[in-house]
Amino acid sequence: ADRKPPARDWFEDWASRPLHVTDQDRLLIGLLSPQRLLDMARFFTLVDRKAGKIVARYQQVFGIKRLLERIKSRRSDGGREGGVVWHTTGSGKSFTMVFLSRALILDDDLKQCRIIVVTDRKDLERQLSTTFSTGGELADKKDKEDALATSGRRLAQQIGHGQERIIFSLINKFHTATGYPECHNDSADIIVLVDEGHRSQGGENHARMKHALPNAAFIAFTGTPLLKGSETTNRFGRIIHSYTMQQAVSDGTVTP
Template identity: 70%
Template sequence: MEHNTPKFQEEYAAKIPAMTLLANLGWTFLAPAEALALRGGKQDQVVLREVLRKVLSNRTFVFAGESHPLSNNSVDNIISQLCSPALNEGLRHANEKIYNHLLYGMPVTEFVNGKKVSPTIQLIDWHNLNNNEFHFTEEYSVTRANGLDSRRPDIVCFVNGLPLVVIEAKRPDGNAQKGPTVLEGISQSLRNQRPDEIPHLFAYTQLLLSINGSEGRYGTVETPEKFWAAWREEDINDAEMLALKNKKRSSDDINALFAHRHPRDLAWYQNLLAGGDLMLSGQDRLLISLLSHERLFDMVRYFTIFDQKIGKIVGRYQQVFGIKRLIERIQKRRSDGSREGGVIWHTTGSGKSFTMVFLSKTLILTDALKQCRVIVVTDRVDLEDQLAKTFASGGELSSKKDRESAMATSGKRLAQQIGRGNERIVFTLIQKFNSATKLKNATTQAQILLC
């Protein structure tokens, strides 16, 4: 009779449902003792080194038309670099450095038949999900910076041994005077990022979630509480989500999740399943939307930027789905070979500048569109300057020279940039199109753009 009683503690209301759903999404569970063994039994180490080593040992590089495996020395060097985040310059800097390694890979030195080569090795295979390892664990003990005690985030998700997601699970019944329990999880996550806590874990994280069984919010490293966002899914319908939530799993799979727990936890879960299909919660929708493997890769690769003023930014659902629809549209061709166009409507303060940066990044990283050029048209000098700074800060204009060459300083310059230039990004005021098309040698491209 005890197991029929509803449980409202965070374990039964939030954490166990989150863990079972992650397993249904294709994440492999590691009991806390297994996860500790994979990091050499050291709680001050946060990377699952043995998993990372296995992945890197299977990576290859091409030289002179032939594929070669990584040497043990290169594998050791990559692991050594990755496991020593530069926290002396602050968490944000350390996180950005590791993010760049994730996105662009890491160079190594190899010798093939006596010849020195310097290939770049991808830590994550962004194009083939099956070439990556996905694990998660609970109660992940990490030694604090003082070396005396530890913190235990509720759930940590790893890709190739790197802790990319941290989840705090809270009970759904909060104290009304303290506010929703989701806020407690956010507060705990922010506390754990402080220099005297466990910042070495957050040097790797890309998404942070706070859930309470019925709802959830997400952010990233150093996201202030007020900017942790809800999610509204537009691509995965409820029928698909319900199928994932109620995916039938073998007894062995279920037992693996509960083997390290008290038997009553497994009995409670089995009793829950006996009642029939489980309903979707807001927590389920958030986890499916952000932590299915493909979506997580999209969020990390396309919808994450670092702004020098604001910090690390991860896209909101409006930006993500707006850009997804735009990418789908511009890949379509009319009968005359031209592309389809469209409009994304923004209100003041809705993040349109960052939407443009996300879009440019997505275009450049999408194989079918990476040769594209982006022309940003505004109607005010101050907005043009602001956008240029946003692009530069977000990493799309890597130097002052890039930014200067991207600016259309006159109608003549604009016509030249469009017709014969090779700048990937061009900024212009709409007024300059008027003078550009009146030039004797005005390009047909400028005329077409004006139309």
């Protein structure tokens, strides 16, 4: 009412036409409902000492929610269910693991769980342990050193008697570790995160790992496209969540 007549005419003309939904409209409606905004702030935002403030992308949010549901389900023998997370290369699997670690602590049903991160190369182990450290899941340098399974014997002790919440190990360490009697834990409150789950997981060391942790939830992460009935899903279980190359290209996060 206090505007000049031309402004009023412009507004009435603008409001009389159908309005197209914009990406900003989708963002506001999708993100700013109270419950989702609180979830994003509590579970899916972290401050990394190197990368700065990190907010999870949609595939990480929905993937972690599916993971929590899956981990909470039990088999008939009491062990936890596992499966495969297929998120294409470049989609932030390292940070997905960090977000999952945080979500477990904040979930009343899962906050007692311990995490074992299994890789098949030293550089990957170094990268993941550094990401967990800078992302705040390992308190300090000593916490990071305590988390590393530096030998098979050390891994056996961590599995059987350790109190570390997070452990990092190479898959081949299980070959030596399972030779020690303490390398066995029947607890269902162990979550094993296997990086590059399509590799190095078909042999004796994989069998030894599962024998040492019979009731753990085994979650395999891979960025390699999987065919139905692949060896990876046969070993770990069904695909819990996927983010394909086509989706990543469509989102503009990777090049065609």
